[in-house]
Structures are given as structure tokens and as C-alpha cells.
Amino acid sequence: MSKFIYIYKGPATPMDQFTPEQSEKETAAWGAWMGRIGSALVDGGAPFAGGTAVVDDGSTAASADLTGYSIVEAASLDEAQALAEGHPFLSEGKGRFSLQIFELGQM
Numbered sequence: 001m002s003k004f005i006y007i008y009k010g011p012a013t014p015m016d017q018f019t020p021e022q023s024e025k026e027t028a029a030w031g032a033w034m035g036r037i038g039s040a041l042v043d044g045g046a047p048f049a050g051g052t053a054v055v056d057d058g059s060t061a062a063s064a065d066l067t068g069y070s071i072v073e074a075a076s077l078d079e080a081q082a083l084a085e086g087h088p089f090l091s092e093g094k095g096r097f098s099l100q101i102f103e104l105g106q107m
Contacts, residue, residue: 010097
């Protein structure tokens with residue numbers, strides 16, 4: 001088994017800007033997805049707060065539209081992708097949100 005990181009990309013709304021009803025709905029959706037994949041979820045992750053990018057010339061730039069991460073364990077990249085089925089981050093259906101999935105290599 002290998003570990004894979006899901007990097008969330010898209011214009012997500014910070015949880016503190018949700019109404020109580022929206023927050024309850026989002027929490028339930030994430031809980032359902034996490035419960036469905038069970039022990040394959042190694043680290044539920046966290047949303048990203050503010051950020052910046054440091055450039056190789058010493059300057060800084062705006063950070064990418066990345067909003068958080070989770071780590072799953074799977075036998076292959078295909079299996080890691082299959083675990084994303086029904087993921088609440090991908091529920092809008094308008095192409096604005098994506099999961100970037102990478103296998104975590106060994107050092």
C-alpha cells in the first residue's frame with residue numbers, strides 16, 4: 001500500500017463564512033465521505049489558511065488556488081482516484097474544483 005495526497009484546488013468558501021445550515025450540511029457530507037472510505041483515510045488533513053509563494057529569484061508571488069489536503073492509503077493511483085468518488089469537494093459539478101492526487105514517494 002502507498003500513501004496518496006489529495007490537494008484541493010478551487011475557490012472554496014472558508015467555513016467561517018458559512019451559515020450554520022451550510023456548515024452542518026458540509027460537515028455531514030465530509031463525515032459521510034470519510035466514513036465511506038474508512039481506514040483508507042490516513043490523515044483527514046486541514047484547510048489551508050493564507051499563503052504565499054516564494055520564487056527561486058528571491059521574490060514572492062500570489063499563492064496558487066489550493067485550499068487544503070487529505071492523505072489516503074491505496075494500492076495504486078487508480079484506487080486512490082476511486083476513493084475520491086462522491087467526495088464533497090467535487091459536488092458542484094461546474095468544473096471549478098478538482099482534487100490533485102499524488103503518490104507520496106519514499107525518501
